[in-house]
Amino acid sequence: MITKDILNFRTSIKSFDTTKFLTVDQVQNIKDSLRLAPSSYGLQPWSFIEVNDKEKRLELQKAGWGQSQFVDAPLLIVFAVPTDIKENTSKYVEEYMSDMVKVRSVERSSLDGFAQQIIGTIERLTHEEAIAWAQKQAYIALGFGLLTTASLGIDACPIEGFMPDTVDKILGLTEKNLKSTVVLAIGYRLASDHHADLPKVRKSEEKAFLAI
Numbered sequence: 769m770i771t772k773d774i775l776n777f778r779t780s781i782k783s784f785d786t787t788k789f790l791t792v793d794q795v796q797n798i799k800d801s802l803r804l805a806p807s808s809y810g811l812q813p814w815s816f817i818e819v820n821d822k823e824k825r826l827e828l829q830k831a832g833w834g835q836s837q838f839v840d841a842p843l844l845i846v847f848a849v850p851t852d853i854k855e856n857t858s859k860y861v862e863e864y865m866s867d868m869v870k871v872r873s874v875e876r877s878s879l880d881g882f883a884q885q886i887i888g889t890i891e892r893l894t895h896e897e898a899i900a901w902a903q904k905q906a907y908i909a910l911g912f913g914l915l916t917t918a919s920l921g922i923d924a925c926p927i928e929g930f931m932p933d934t935v936d937k938i939l940g941l942t943e944k945n946l947k948s949t950v951v952l953a954i955g956y957r958l959a960s961d962h963h964a965d966l967p968k969v970r971k972s973e974e975k976a977f978l979a980i
């Protein structure tokens with residue numbers, strides 16, 4: 769259960785402890801949470817890039833306004849979305865249909881209507897809107913990653929403060945038709961990170977919720 773304690777424990781960590789690492793099981797659990805996140809039609813228009821290379825991490829840090837999380841977090845995941853989803857819609861939909869045929873043992877022909885529905889939705893979007901639509905899905909996966917890490921007692925920081933075009937060049941994403949969207953740095957907080965101890969500033973329930 770995601771208790772209030774877990775929700776309050778989850779804090780966007782500025783300083784990670786470089787001496788503490790994650791276990792293989794923990795990393796697997798976090799990766800599972802990203803893959804199992806929901807997405808519109810279940811299309812999963814995302815790729816998660818685990819960046820382990822130290823040099824690349826340093827370059828990412830420069831593209832990310834010097835934020836230390838890029839180099840200090842033991843696990844760094846860049847969330848990327850396809851840039852050609854509008855132009856190559858059928859390719860992405862067929863990939864998904866083929867997975868569905870395998871996993872659910874259904875005939876491809878029984879999925880024709882569903883496939884057409886997805887294609888119809890994307891057809892109505894411009895190139896930019898299709899990318900923005902995919903990015904919305906990536907943020908859902910980000911939320912899953914944030915809650916999963918917190919529920920495991922692991923720290924994380926979502927990071928949007930970076931230059932996406934530069935990050936795409938560093939990681940060679942452009943030629944893969946991918947665009948970086950958001951980053952999740954994962955590890956353990958440094959005991960001296962007092963920013964992590966500050967109480968949360970949130971709208972009151974009355975302000976945040978409207979009953980109509």
Ligand SMILES: Cc1cc2nc3c(=O)[nH]c(=O)nc-3n(C[C@H](O)[C@H](O)[C@H](O)COP(=O)(O)O)c2cc1C
Nearest residue numbers: 778779780781782835925926927928929930950968
């Ligand atoms: C999409 C997104 C992008 C963010 N980008 C950054 C970032 O670049 N650097 C950073 O230190 N925190 C970043 N944050 C963390 C927010 O500043 C933080 O969530 C907010 O201040 C509330 O604090 P809390 O997460 O500790 O409760 C980001 C959060 C989100 C959801």
